[in-house]
Amino acid sequence: MDIAQLTTALQRDAVWVVFLNVLMQQVGLPVPAVPxxxxAGSLALAGGQAGALLGAAVLASVFADWLWxxxxxxxxxRVLNGLCRLSINPGSCVSETEERFIRWGVWSLVVAKFVPGFSTVAPPIAGALRMPLPSFLAAAGLGAALWAGAALLAGWLLRGQVQAAIAALSANGGLVAGALLAAFVLWLGWKFWQKYRFERLAAIPxxxxxxxxxxxxSDRPPLLLDLRGAAMIAxxxxxxxxxxxxTDQLCQxxxxxxxxxxxxxxxxxxxDATAVKMARELQQRGHTSVRPLKGGYAAWQAAAPGATPP
Structure with missing residues (x-):
């Protein structure tokens, strides 16, 4: 759907378009909702639908968050681990995401919509940590209202510029499509470069x-460092x-x-991203015998479900 079709659809079925667009984004589909x-915000007050649009966006967002x-x-x-596997560069997705959630607590759900990559993974962490459902819904609702309200308000305040942009996009669709494609290729190249760098970092015994x-x-057992997140340990x-x-206390x-x-x-x-990263950090600080466990906790659990380190 091009920008002209989107505008026509919004003028005709604005509430449903916003609801479905936000819902698709929040369940994890690569469909941007902010545009x-x-x-919608640039058309909202003229159509008297500001409240209905905000309500649709919040309802869609909270419903998707509730499912996660x-x-x-x-x-x-396992849900967070699975989501991070979908990333081109999973790197430290699990540990950084969970540490951010634990550090911010319930407020992480309020700001999640404003942090790229955090919006989808915060709700399953809340579920894994057994956050009370009323607190979760209240925080998720507040965050969705702030996020959607800010976008709708920005669209209304910049309605002249938005309409001018729509006209320019409609008149120069091919040029804009080419620019967007070039930006996507550059972004994808950067992500694969990050992945390549991580694979080189992971080339460690x-x-x-x-x-x-x-x-x-043996007589000289190694020190086993458990770098799993607090949610999984719990x-x-x-x-x-x-x-x-x-991980932020390990080197100290x-x-x-x-x-x-x-x-x-x-x-x-x-x-084994976090184990590799921390092993490299320790090596750089002079520790001469550091190795990450191949396969991580899942491999350990499969090989020695009843084993007890000394």
Missing amino acids: TLLV YLAGRAFGY HISPAELLAALA ETGPIPGAVALP TAAAWPKDRPIVTMCACPG
Whole structure:
């Protein structure tokens, strides 16, 4: 649908267009909603539909968030892990997302709509952490109202510029499409470059679960660092004998450890991303025997469901 068709649809069925557009974006489809809200806002007061448009956007957003909340509550940490696997560069998606949620608490749901990439993953974390449903719905509703209201208001305040932009886009559709395609290609190239950089970073010797079990039974067992997020540790329980540390405290704590002490880093994230990143950090700080666990927590659990590190 081009911008002229979008404008016509908004003039005819504005409330339904906004509802469906916001719903599709919030369930995770790559459909931008802000341009629709801006155009709708530029037409809202003239049609007397400002309140209905805001209500439709909030209802769609909260409904999608509620579905993700239920998924997080039912399936726990696996939902976040699965969402991060869909990223071109999963990198530290799991750990950074969860740390942000824990640091901001309920306010993370209020600001989530304004943080790219955080809007879809915040609700399942809230469900996995068993946030009370009334608190979740209130925070999600407030965040949606602020986000959608800001876009609608911006569209109304800039209605002259929005209508001029619509006219320019309609008159120069091919040029605009080419520019948008070029911008998308550049963005995609940047993402794949980030992925390439991470794959180079991940080219570090790993330790297999079998090797780790044998090392833990030796006279000089390694220190097993559990870098899973707090939500997963709360859900599945700590690993006895392992040291659980937030990633932002690891290097400071490790400063007191002997540089030649064997260390194994373990996470529960795509590509062992956090374990690799922290292993590199420790190596750069002079620790000479650091290896990430290949396959992370899932591999450890499969290989040694009843094993207890010393």
